Amino acid sequence: MNTDYESIINLLRMLPEPAVAEVADFAGYLVRKHVHLAVDEYTARRKANGWLITWVGNMVMADQAYIVYIDERPAWRFGAFVTSLSQPLRGPIGYVDVDANTGDILNTEDDVEAMQRAGEALGRSLLPTT
Numbered sequence: 001m002n003t004d005y006e007s008i009i010n011l012l013r014m015l016p017e018p019a020v021a022e023v024a025d026f027a028g029y030l031v032r033k034h035v036h037l038a039v040d041e042y043t044a045r046r047k048a049n050g051w052l053i054t055w056v057g058n059m060v061m062a063d064q065a066y067i068v069y070i071d072e073r074p075a076w077r078f079g080a081f082v083t084s085l086s087q088p089l090r091g092p093i094g095y096v097d098v099d100a101n102t103g104d105i106l107n108t109e110d111d112v113e114a115m116q117r118a119g120e121a122l123g124r125s126l127l128p129t130t
Contacts, residue, residue, distance in 0.1 A: 028066050037074060037100040041065050044076035044098040051096060051105045052080055055112045057119060059083050062096050074100040082119055093118035 012020050032041075039047075048062035062078035069075070079092030094115035097106040 024066070032067070035067075035074065037067075039076070039098065039100050039103045041076060043103065044100065045078060047098050047103055047105060048076070048078045048096040051107070052115075056080065056094075056115045060093070060115070060119065061089070063089060064092070067100065068097065070097060070099075070106060075106060076100055080115055082122055090122055091118075093122060 012023065015023065045062050045065060052060045052062060059082055060080050061083050063081050064079040065076050067074055068077045076098040078096045078098070080094045080096055081089040081091040082093060083089060094111060095107075098104070099106055
C-alpha cells in the first residue's frame with residue numbers, strides 16, 4: 001500500500017460517518033468524470049445482473065454501483081439486493097465485482113454460496129413468527 005492511499009484511508013477514519021459517505025460519493029463522481037473506463041456502469045450492471053440470475057437466484061439484482069480497485073485494477077462493485085413485487089429492495093446480501101477494463105465478473109463460487117446463504121437468512125428473518 002502506498003503512502004498516499006494510507007493517508008487518505010487515515011483521513012477517512014477520522015471523519016464522522018455521514019462525511020465519509022459524502023467524500024466517497026464525490027470520489028466516485030471524480031472517477032466517473034475523469035477516468036476512462038472500457039466498461040461503463042450500464043454495461044457492467046447488465047453483466048452483474050446476468051451473473052446474479054445465473055448463479056445466485058432470479059430474485060436478486062445489482063444496484064448501487066461504485067468503483068473499487070482490486071489488485072490495482074478498477075472494478076465496478078454492485079450491491080446484490082433481493083427483489084420482490086410487494087417489497088422494496090432488501091440487502092445487500094453481497095457484492096458483485098465487474099472488471100471495468102474487461103467486463104469479467106471477479107466473484108468466485110464462495111461468493112455465490114455466501115450470497116445464497118445471506119438471501120435465505122434474510123428471507124427467514126422476514127417470515128412472520130407465531
